[in-house]
Amino acid sequence: MGFEDFVDYSFLIPLLPLIGAVISGFFGAKWLKERSHWPIWIGVGVSAFLSIGLLLATIDYTHAGHEVVGQGSHWFDWISAGRFHAEAGAWIDPLTAVMLAVVCGIGLLICIFAAGYMKGEEGYFRFFAYLGLFIFSMTCLVMGSNFIMLYLGWEGVGLCSYLLIGYYYEKPSARDAAKKAFLVNRIGDFGFGIGILLIFLTFGTVSYFGAGAGTHTGVIELATMPLDQLAKIAGVRSDWVPTALQWIPFCLMLGAFGKSAQFPLYVWLPDAMEGPTPVSALIHAATMVTAGVYMIARCGTLFAGNLAALETVAVVGTFTALFAATIALRQFDLKKVFAYSTISQLGFMFAGVGLLGSVPAVFHLVTHAFFKALLFLASGVVMHAMLGELDMRKMSGLKRVLPNTRILMLIGCLALSGFPFFSGFFSKDEIIGVAWEHHRKIAIVLLFTAFLTAYYTFRLYFRVFEGPEVIPPAPAGSSHGVVGGDVDEHLASGSHQAATADDHGGHGHHNHEPLVMILPLIVLAIGALGAGFFNFPAEHLGRFLGHSPSLIQTRHVAERNGIVADAAALGQVDEAELRATEGEHTSHTTLMVMSGLISLAGIGLAYQLHLKDRAAGEALPRRFGVLANVLEHKYWVDEIYDAVIVRPLFRLGQFFYAIDRIVIDGLVWLVGFVPQLSGFTLKLTTQRGYLQGYAGAMVFGIVVILVVVFW
């Protein structure tokens, strides 16, 4: 099968998980029961097979000498009214192929893991139906051929995220987290939606590309045109186009900030850890949250001409990376640490795309998907074995209880902390490398963040797996979903959790590493170890991505606007640069050594404070009491939002409702009072009065009007 065949059959990739979801959803409760994972396994499995096949076919196609690789596949007409047309269809290019392989590949591994992890949970079928629906939406998001498909997937993954965070919907904390996630995302989508509307207005279409590469009828291609020409095509005044182009990237990036949990819209992601751990791994680490990065890489041409937008993305990304890393320093819940770490790592990716380094960003996206999914699933195993306990203050030295998990977790931690020759080292280094070339300040902040990352990662590792063995007592009324240390909340959350805890806790503390859970972890660990070599030392991934028309044209736009873009960071080969590579290589090597040393320093500090001399580690926050307090309370951002946005809005609603009741209804009463008075006489002669009174008034009114009009 060649590239074209795979494109023709691309509709199967979202369709099969959807069919699986429908089967599990409708027949799971009654008939499939504990076999409900099979439709999803088969659906996602075939999709993963197809996605990897598609990736390989696309690679072959690029090797066959095609410079620009991208092809559309029309499924059916979706919306068509007036001047507006949106098809349901796919756009397949190297960027899509890589994203699809990540989504379906990692998705499959996590679906397999989940069958072991979720065993015996109430609503098992529901969980898998949602997972299938998620893979459907996510594949639509990354392979859709236009912005409306993107929006469909975008909202679809939001819905699945909502449903899965709220999986333990009987728990107040879970349902609050679910609502928060959807709402914060909706705020982002507000901007995103306006962005898409503006795109349609400016370009007269919502498709990314025309029928084939180079036809110049799609948004991404049209954005490369000179402004006056564009104005002619779009049929708008030429002075309006620059304004629109100025606003569009800012609107789009608001959506990206929401979905990918960037400052100030990151607040939902830590709470989202209320969902079952496989969900945290799949949706809130590996795939959904990277949608923003994908989108900006895809729409590079819309951003590349706009220096302010690019810098905003880069600065917000960098700030978020640092900000979230500092919060992670003082979190005690395993999943929360990884949640803040995810926000921080996404910040790295945003810094990458913001500096026009789509390749390093996507590279980091791929490696991060491997090692962060690994870390989450491994903490899921810990949680499983510790009966839902995730507080690292209550456990220590688990390496003897969970030997396999410890090794897997160690691999994940090394990758996350950027330990030399693990995957995270290469990808993070590439982002810092681009920053070093173009924006020295950002590079320095990112290097410092990398140091913090190494420190908090190994703080966790040394606390949980090394040192004297401490196994926590089973927390009261706990289950998988329990996160955080709020005991009252656990007690209040009712009988259902006690039941689920029994399901897992019936056999007490035990060595809980079933094969169905460990095997996917091993595959992920191999990825976490080796994924770095996708793009190092030979830049295979970069060269491959460079065939995507999105990246090629991004570079054209950047060059035309005089914005310095690193050719390699967009996967392009530049003759002039090739000649100059000698010197660059040395500077790059220096940077690599430096970031390696920084990672080692972070790990060393963690070793000192959290394994060798834990007393010193505990004394430290006491010495910086205020700072520790600020970090533990996450800068009070949630509280600020509540006071500044949530409560006032709610009050406004109540105020409006009071106006309804008092002002408007008062006026209505007044209006009604006059006929009632006049109808009073009628009331004396008839028995009930009501309707007749008004009918009389109506006749009277009509007569008056007729008289007035005809006189």
Next chain:
Amino acid sequence: MQFLQNNLLTLLIFLPTGGAVLTLLAKNRDAARWTALATTLVTLALSLVLLITFKTNFGAVQMVQEGDWIPAFNIKYKVGIDGLSLPLVLLSTFICALAAIASWNIEKMTRGYFALFLFLETGILGTFLAIDFFLFYVFFEVTLLPMYFLIGIWGGPRKEYAAIKFFLYTLVGSIALLIVLIGTHLYTKDAATGLGSFDLVKLPLLIKAAIANGSMSMDVVRWFFVLAMICFLIKVPAVPFHTWLPDAHVEAPTAMSMILAALLLKMGGYGIFRVAYPLFSDAGRELWMIVAFVGVLSILYGALCAMAQTDFKRLVAYSSVSHMGFVVLGAAMMTKTAANGALFMMIAHGITSAMLFFIVGVAYDRAHHREISRFGGLATTMPVYFGLSAIGIFANLGLPGLCGFIGEIMVLLGSFEAAKPGSILIQSGAASTRQIYPFAVSACLGVVLTAAYMLWTIQRVYFGPERAEYRGFKEVDSREQVVLWPLAVMALLLGILPTLFVFSYTDSTVETLFKLFR
């Protein structure tokens, strides 16, 4: 077949009346409700014939049937159908059939209930199919009385208050429309015959001619537009004419809430597109800002009020106010995309509001209260019910792939499009780009607020620990599923295939309509 084709529309309108008579003659309760259900089902089947006979790309009014009624005033019995009315007619027969099933357990005076119900259906279908303005007005008013009694007799504890309020509001609107009706007739007097016109197809041109030759001043046109809009905005209902709706809904029996939200409100939206804008398009263009303001105000105000509700049904009622605001905004912006979107929004809201009101009814039947704060954990108690509710709620909050999204995005797209040079509003100089954006952007905010109150509802009603007092609730039974599943399927189909179901009919008619606007 030829007979059917010629008389199809008349048959459609009066079939329910015939059913109403039969229902009144029925011997007992069972016979009455089976007769009523059979009538609505036959009407539904008959309306599906329209899909075969309707010419999609025709644009103008078709299948016209006309005859003299009151020749002295040139009043005719004239019915016809086009892309504006076809989707609404199908929605009406569909919802009425489901509402008949939803009314199955009415105990009190069953015959009277179903007879009024069928009489109401005649009024609704007549409103959507009448092409003569006078006939339109008659049908428009005919719906008023059955609904007044249906709320006033079969309603909740404060039914009299609600019924009177409903009647009072609508009456004010009716008087406003009556003035317009008589006025347009007088201003379009033909010199030769001395007779004015009531023909809704000819009136736009006659009024344009009257303006051109100076017999009708712009002031009069403006007044007529405002009066007609007041009538329809009360029906829609738009803020500040909306406070009858929450009360009427809260007191109305479930099936009547479904019809009220799904169909009666649409008569307002339909009137805007059938009467107010085609007849007085010049005034509509001039006064766009007021109409758009009312639309956006309804969207935001309705959503914020919904957020403040403690009664489940009242919340859904306010959500209707918010969603119908998109219809008003869609009309105000005078772009084809927005008009198509507004028409779609009416159909989508017809589906989702009927669904949500029935969902509230299901909960009320079991719990005998509607206090949101007293619910909780229904997802555990009644999982199938939760699944169906979730479809309705997410369709309502505009999730892509379900019907609410298409309407919202088309209206918003159309609103932004109105800011483009070449749009009717910009070209005529009635608006500048800078003026339009604030409306379009604030309308987008409504999407966020909708998500907020709808999700909060899910959270309070369905999520949370199961409550002991509701543990005995039985899952939705087969009758309730018969109502909910078709609605759920339509919500999905409209979201996936909007062109097939709506736009293929509305598009050419909107095209025709906009020729009048230039």
